Amino acid sequence: MTPTKSLHSRRQFFRKVKSDVMVGLTVLATVVAVAPLFLVLGYLISKGAASVNWNFFTKMPAPVGQPGGGMANAIVGTFELVGLACLFGVPIGVAAGIYLAENRGGVLAQAIRFSADVMMGVPTIVVGIFCYAIVVRPFGGFSTLAGAIALAVIMIPLVTRTAEEMILLVPHELREAALALGVPRWRTSLLIVARTAASGIATGVILAIARVAGETAPLLFTAFGNRFWSTSLFQPISSLTMQVYTYAISPFADWQRQAWAGALVLTVIVLALEFGVRWLTRGAAQVAR
Amino acid sequence: MADNKMSTRDLRAYFHKVEALHGVTLGFAANRVTAIIGPSGCGKSTLVRCLNRMHEVVPGASCTGQVLLDGEDIYAPAVDPVQVRRRVGMVFQKPTPFPTMSIEDNVAAGLKLNGIAVSRAERDRIVEESLRRAALWDEVKDRLKRPGASLSGGQQQRLCVARALAVEPEVLLMDEPCSALDPISTARIEELLLELKENFTIIIVTHNMQQAARCSDFTAFMYAGDLIEFGETRQIFTTPARRETEDYITGRFG
Ligand SMILES: Nc1ncnc2c1ncn2[C@@H]1O[C@H](COP(=O)(O)OP(=O)(O)OP(=O)(O)O)[C@@H](O)[C@H]1O
Ligand SMILES: [Mg+2]
Numbered sequence: 001m002t003p004t005k006s007l008h009s010r011r012q013f014f015r016k017v018k019s020d021v022m023v024g025l026t027v028l029a030t031v032v033a034v035a036p037l038f039l040v041l042g043y044l045i046s047k048g049a050a051s052v053n054w055n056f057f058t059k060m061p062a063p064v065g066q067p068g069g070g071m072a073n074a075i076v077g078t079f080e081l082v083g084l085a086c087l088f089g090v091p092i093g094v095a096a097g098i099y100l101a102e103n104r105g106g107v108l109a110q111a112i113r114f115s116a117d118v119m120m121g122v123p124t125i126v127v128g129i130f131c132y133a134i135v136v137r138p139f140g141g142f143s144t145l146a147g148a149i150a151l152a153v154i155m156i157p158l159v160t161r162t163a164e165e166m167i168l169l170v171p172h173e174l175r176e177a178a179l180a181l182g183v184p185r186w187r188t189s190l191l192i193v194a195r196t197a198a199s200g201i202a203t204g205v206i207l208a209i210a211r212v213a214g215e216t217a218p219l220l221f222t223a224f225g226n227r228f229w230s231t232s233l234f235q236p237i238s239s240l241t242m243q244v245y246t247y248a249i250s251p252f253a254d255w256q257r258q259a260w261a262g263a264l265v266l267t268v269i270v271l272a273l274e275f276g277v278r279w280l281t282r283g284a285a286q287v288a289r
Numbered sequence: 290m291a292d293n294k295m296s297t298r299d300l301r302a303y304f305h306k307v308e309a310l311h312g313v314t315l316g317f318a319a320n321r322v323t324a325i326i327g328p329s330g331c332g333k334s335t336l337v338r339c340l341n342r343m344h345e346v347v348p349g350a351s352c353t354g355q356v357l358l359d360g361e362d363i364y365a366p367a368v369d370p371v372q373v374r375r376r377v378g379m380v381f382q383k384p385t386p387f388p389t390m391s392i393e394d395n396v397a398a399g400l401k402l403n404g405i406a407v408s409r410a411e412r413d414r415i416v417e418e419s420l421r422r423a424a425l426w427d428e429v430k431d432r433l434k435r436p437g438a439s440l441s442g443g444q445q446q447r448l449c450v451a452r453a454l455a456v457e458p459e460v461l462l463m464d465e466p467c468s469a470l471d472p473i474s475t476a477r478i479e480e481l482l483l484e485l486k487e488n489f490t491i492i493i494v495t496h497n498m499q500q501a502a503r504c505s506d507f508t509a510f511m512y513a514g515d516l517i518e519f520g521e522t523r524q525i526f527t528t529p530a531r532r533e534t535e536d537y538i539t540g541r542f543g
Contacts, residue, residue, distance in 0.1 A: 177385040182375030
């Protein structure tokens with residue numbers, strides 16, 4: 001009996017060592033995975049925080065060599081571009097998502113789902129060039145509208161697919177319960193099924209917003225950037241991303257500092273959106289039951 | 290047969306190509322409770338879902354034969370399934386309150402979702418009356434604005450009954466409405482059936498023999514997609530004509 005027993009405890013010892021090593025490796029992998037986030041944030045704060053002040057949010061860019069100035073136009077531009085993109089992209093994306101969820105197996109649905117998946121993989125600079133060709137060229141110039149359309153094109157497949165998935169999570173029984181009350185199918189889909197999935201869909205929309213708010217390439221081809229204040233839909237407009245790009249590659253230390261500040265502000269906006277989603281979905285779990 | 294509110298003639302139901310009901314011919318008397326019993330998978334749910342055209346909601350499902358409501362075939366080409374479902378209400382096995390709605394909105398859901406405009410006072414009257422009929426009013430009258438999902442399972446099921454009643458159906462289908470409920474809630478629902486049959490025609494699927502015996506006037510016994518026996522409940526439970534029926538109700542199979 002004794003030898004088996006010692007063998008047994010030895011095997012247990014090796015098991016424990018193996019388990020500890022594995023746990024150690026996963027902890028290490030986690031640290032490696034999240035470290036960049038904190039490094040980036042820390043670096044941004046150390047480089048940019050000093051330049052983030054009231055003027056940064058309220059003042060226009062100062063001419064080269066002149067100290068001070070801010071990115072008011074770029075901040076407003078980002079909100080304008082993203083807001084407009086939502087105006088186009090969210091209704092289309094949500095409607096397409098509802099369609100996909102309602103007609104799961106249909107030929108058209110499968111085609112749409114496939115193209116949405118392909119669209120998500122298309123590099124955004126290609127979307128920019130595409131919008132340059134079909135919006136900017138024919139309409140005679142860079143514009144806010146063209147930029148918003150480019151961002152909407154990036155948003156639509158993201159919103160479509162999350163909306164579809166969220167709607168599919170709604171229990172089948174709810175749909176049947178509404179139909180059994182004599183509610184027509186389209187009203188059931190909209191007022192019960194989509195309504196029940198609403199917080200999940202909102203989550204998808206916010207994530208899509210966070211995603212496009214950080215886009216630069218497609219905007220360079222469409223909204224182009226603008227040093228001046230612009231509110232016209234048909235004029236070029238600036239965005240935080242484009243301003244950061246222009247300032248960062250400039251040779252002026254002043255502008256470079258502002259680029260860091262811009263990058264920090266943009267990152268904080270995106271992080272705030274992501275945290276907003278966390279907060280939203282915390283309630284969604286109980287709604288979807 | 291003249292006072293049958295609903296009846297089926299040679300009703301066959303399919304899931305894709307598989308036949309789940311093999312020609313059921315059956316009448317449901319007006320203002321009576323008809324119980325449908327039978328072992329699991331014999332087609333009880335399929336039968337009741339054919340009675341308000343919910344069967345066709347399942348992808349690939351279809352049916353043939355006739356289902357008459359007041360003598361009219363609800364599967365006639367000109368008939369809108371939505372209209373049928375307003376006249377033939379349904380309560381499901383699992384309570385399904387709409388999670389985004391309050392208790393009162395759940396009850397009024399049939400009106401609101403159908404875009405039927407009623408005054409505030411009229412709506413409140415319908416909500417109260419439906420909740421009273423479903424024997425839930427006293428328990429929820431102080432918290433009508435709370436979410437429907439905040440109620441207990443038994444209360445949720447009665448909420449679903451109230452919701453079905455609020456659209457003033459003529460027939461009420463209940464597919465194992467008590468299977469998720471405790472004995473007390475079950476007793477409430479059974480009492481409810483006896484009250485409701487004054488105004489409605491009720492068809493209830495149940496696995497509970499005592500329940501069928503207690504609260505139904507007629508009983509249909511089904512087996513493997515066939516209607517085996519139909520008759521007055523007392524006769525079915527005391528002197529069944531068919532051997533299978535007797536075996537089932539005495540618990541020898543099923
Ligand atoms: N969605 C479906 N797709 C394919 N076959 C189905 C589907 N629903 C039911 N069936 C089949 O139809 C037959 C009848 O099912 P039904 O649900 O009507 O039985 P039931 O008598 O209600 O059973 P239970 O007492 O378990 O609820 C069963 O053989 C079942 O396998
Ligand atoms: Mg069933």
